[in-house]
Amino acid sequence: xxxxxxxxxxxxxxxxxxxxxxxxxxxxxxxxxxxxxxxxxxxxxxxxxxxxxxxxxxxxxxxxxxxxxxxxxxxxxxxxxxxxxxxxxxxxxxxxxxxxxxxxxxxxxxxxxxxxxxxxxxxxxxxxxxxxxxxxxxxxxxxxxxxxxxxxxxxxxxxxxxxxxxxxxxxxxxxxxxxxxxxxxxxxxxxxxxxxxxxxxxxxxxxxxxxxxxxxxxxxxxxxxxxxxxxxxxxxxxxxxxxxxxxxxxxxxxxxxxxxxxxxxxxxxxxxxxxxxxxxxxxxxxxxxxxxxxxxxxxxxxxxxxxxxxxxxxxxxxxxxxxxxxxxxxxxxxxxxxxxxxxxxxxxxxxxxxxxxxxxxxxxxxxxxxxxxxxxxxxxxxxxxxxxxxxxxxxxxxxxxxxxxxxxxxxxxxxxxxxxxxx
DNA sequence: AGTCCACAGGAAGGGCAGGCGA
DNA sequence: TCGCCTGCCCTTCCTGTGGACT
Numbered sequence: 001x002x003x004x005x006x007x008x009x010x011x012x013x014x015x016x017x018x019x020x021x022x023x024x025x026x027x028x029x030x031x032x033x034x035x036x037x038x039x040x041x042x043x044x045x046x047x048x049x050x051x052x053x054x055x056x057x058x059x060x061x062x063x064x065x066x067x068x069x070x071x072x073x074x075x076x077x078x079x080x081x082x083x084x085x086x087x088x089x090x091x092x093x094x095x096x097x098x099x100x101x102x103x104x105x106x107x108x109x110x111x112x113x114x115x116x117x118x119x120x121x122x123x124x125x126x127x128x129x130x131x132x133x134x135x136x137x138x139x140x141x142x143x144x145x146x147x148x149x150x151x152x153x154x155x156x157x158x159x160x161x162x163x164x165x166x167x168x169x170x171x172x173x174x175x176x177x178x179x180x181x182x183x184x185x186x187x188x189x190x191x192x193x194x195x196x197x198x199x200x201x202x203x204x205x206x207x208x209x210x211x212x213x214x215x216x217x218x219x220x221x222x223x224x225x226x227x228x229x230x231x232x233x234x235x236x237x238x239x240x241x242x243x244x245x246x247x248x249x250x251x252x253x254x255x256x257x258x259x260x261x262x263x264x265x266x267x268x269x270x271x272x273x274x275x276x277x278x279x280x281x282x283x284x285x286x287x288x289x290x291x292x293x294x295x296x297x298x299x300x301x302x303x304x305x306x307x308x309x310x311x312x313x314x315x316x317x318x319x320x321x322x323x324x325x326x327x328x329x330x331x332x333x334x335x336x337x338x339x340x341x342x343x344x345x346x347x348x349x350x351x352x353x354x355x356x357x358x359x360x361x362x363x364x365x366x367x368x369x370x371x372x373x374x375x376x377x378x379x380x381x382x383x384x385x386x387x388x389x390x391x392x393x394x395x396x397x398x399x400x401x402x403x404x405x406x407x408x409x410x411x412x413x414x415x416x417x418x419x420x421x422x423x
Numbered sequence: 424a425g426t427c428c429a430c431a432g433g434a435a436g437g438g439c440a441g442g443c444g445a
Numbered sequence: 446t447c448g449c450c451t452g453c454c455c456t457t458c459c460t461g462t463g464g465a466c467t
Contacts, residue, residue, distance in 0.1 A: 122451060143451080145443095316454095349430065369456055374431065390431065394465030397429025426467075437456080443449085 031284045031291065037243035038277035040085075040270050047089060048239060049232040050082050053223060057090045060221050064094060064160045064196055067103050072184060072197040072218050074207060077225025080268030083200045084111075086225075087164050094162065104159040108132070112171035121179045124171060125150050128163070147182070151189055158192045169203040177214045184217040227267025233259035236269050237276055245280065250291050254279065257296045275299045305410055311383050312414045317421070318368055322376050324418040325355040326386060330404050332415045348399045349374055359422060377402060385414070 036042050047054065063070040077083045091107040098105035108131045110124060125146045126136040132153050136146065154161060163183070165171070172180060186195050199218055201207075207219055228236070237255045258279070262272030276291075278299035283291040312323060329347045353370050360367040368376075377400065381388045387405040392398045404411055 120452065145450090368454095370430080371432085371457080372455060375455095378432095390462090392463040392465090393429080394463075395427055395429095395467095396465075397427085398462055398464085399428095399430050424467100427465085429462105431462080432460090434459085435457085437454105439453085439455105440451100442451080445447090 031246075031249050031280050031289065032244055033246055034243050035277065035280075037240050038273050038280070040273065042240075043085070043089065043092070044239065044243075046239075047082060047086060048235045049228060050086055050225075053082070053086055053225060054090060056223055057086060058093070060223075061090060061094060061162065061196065061198075064105055064162060064194075065098055065101055065103055067158075067160055067194065069187065069194045070196045071220035073199070073221045073223060074219035075198065075200045075223045075225065076202070076207075078202050078227055078266045078268070080262070080265075080270035080272075081225040081227055082269060083202075083225050084166055087166075087198055087200060091162055091164060098160075104157070105162065106132070106159055107162045107164065109164045109166065111166040112168060120171075122146060124165075124179065129153060151186070154186075154193045154195065155190050156192075159194075161193060161195045162198065163195055164198045164200065166200045167202075168199040169201040169206040172206070172210070177210050180214045180218055181211065184214060228263070228269055229267060230256075230259045230263035233262050233267065233269060233272045237272055240273060241276060244277075245291070249280075249283075249289065251293060253293045254291050254296055257293050261296070261300055271303075274303050278302055301409070304406075305413055308383075308385060308406060308410050309413050309417055311385065312417045317365065319376050319379070320418055320421055321359045321363070321365060322352060322356050322373060323380060323385070323414070324422050325352050325359060326377075326380070326402060326404070327411065327415050327418065329355055330411075332404075332411050347402045349377060349402070350399065352377065352402065363422065374400070 037044070057073065057075075060073050061070045075083050075087065088109065091109070095105055095107055108128050110127045110131070112124065122143055125143075129136050129146075129150055134149070134153055136149075165183075168180070180199075183195075183197060197218065207215055207222075210218070234255055237258055241250060241255060255276070258272050258275040261275060262268050265271050275296055276299075279291050279295040282295045282298050282302070286295075312320070315323065326347060329351055349370070353373055356373060357367050359365070377386070377388060380386045384405055386402050388400045388402050390398065390400050406414070
């Protein structure tokens with residue numbers, strides 16, 4: 001048996017430069033009074049400009065308070081329009097009231113976009129059972145068995161279940177709509193409990209592609225969440241910033257700028273909150289007591305940059321090699337071309353395959369097939385790192401034309417990250 | 424009008440890792 | 446331990462596409 005090696009740690013010498021920095025950080029007056037109020041998971045007391053949707057959803061789900069079956073609801077709206085927030089807000093209120101009425105109501109929430117959480121039929125059911133307090137192994141059991149156990153768990157006592165499935169389109173795209181058929185038909189098999197389904201999606205065309213039987217039972221009621229305009233975003237930001245900062249911490253124009261930038265991104269409140277939070281963090285790091293408009297500009301760049309760099313870093317080696325091939329073919333890293341601004345030329349799938357094969361042979365990677373490369377290129381398009389368009393070049397074939405979708409500084413950052421892997 | 428090209432993209436299935444139950 | 450189940454990543458095979466060329 002191998003004995004674990006025990007290392008005796010000797011007291012370390014203080015690091016003067018860090019010590020001083022941390023001391024200064026702790027003694028400085030903080031900009032944030034409540035940073036969490038600028039995160040998407042924060043639940044505010046009131047939700048501005050969504051009163052109508054709150055009431056509508058409340059009216060639909062109210063029968064649950066009497067232990068009756070409420071209509072299944074389908075909620076549409078683009079990212080950051082308050083779909084999730086309001087579903088949780090109404091659900092929490094229902095739970096509160098149900099405690100007073102002694103009617104047992106349980107709310108289950110799952111987000112199907114969470115990788116390895118609820119992106120397959122098995123994982124969705126496993127997540128729901130976990131919420132109900134029963135641990136399920138992350139693989140290994142037959143789906144039939146999981147369904148049986150889930151039914152038994154729901155039916156183990158007289159109760160009403162409100163099941164909120166966020167990003168439902170992701171699940172259906174991946175696994176098909178049979179799972180929704182099963183979930184919407186569940187009430188027929190349950191003796192003691194009732195289940196009501198709330199499906200949330202930002203894919204407006206999603207419902208049209210469903211099996212008609214699923215469509216009719218899932219979207220008994222539909223709610224559409226319109227995007228926020230700049231004025232509405234400003235109200236939201238004012239409400240949250242009052243909680244997050246001291247009133248003197250914001251330069252005039254900061255909220256307006258965040259709202260304007262987020263309004264350009266289809267009225268995305270999440271984006272507006274991110275911008276304000278990151279601007280605050282940048283101001284804090286600069287040692288200032290006030291957030292300036294220029295911090296918002298820097299925050300926008302940083303929010304984009306962090307996302308893209310994180311995507312590039314977290315990809316498997318093969319995907320990184322493909323992305324690196326695209327960057328190389330776009331002449332990123334070639335200073336001479338940079339000077340002449342001849343970047344962003346068009347590349348085809350075939351070009352990427354050829355360059356990728358060179359990289360594979362240089363770094364000893366087993367090359368993927370063109371079919372797989374095609375899928376991975378489509379994934380990078382989804383991430384927003386590249387932009388692709390399928391075109392036909394006549395007798396020279398049909399292909400995908402690829403160009404970089406990021407600005408110069410972001411491309412350089414990504415190139416730097418991948419350059420460390422493929423030096 | 425028919426042929427051709429260079430793929431796109433769907434469907435099916437293989438191989439692997441991991442878990443459960445007999 | 447073995448057979449069976451799952452998800453995941455990938456390959457193989459196949460059909461479809463659409464504009465240039467003959």
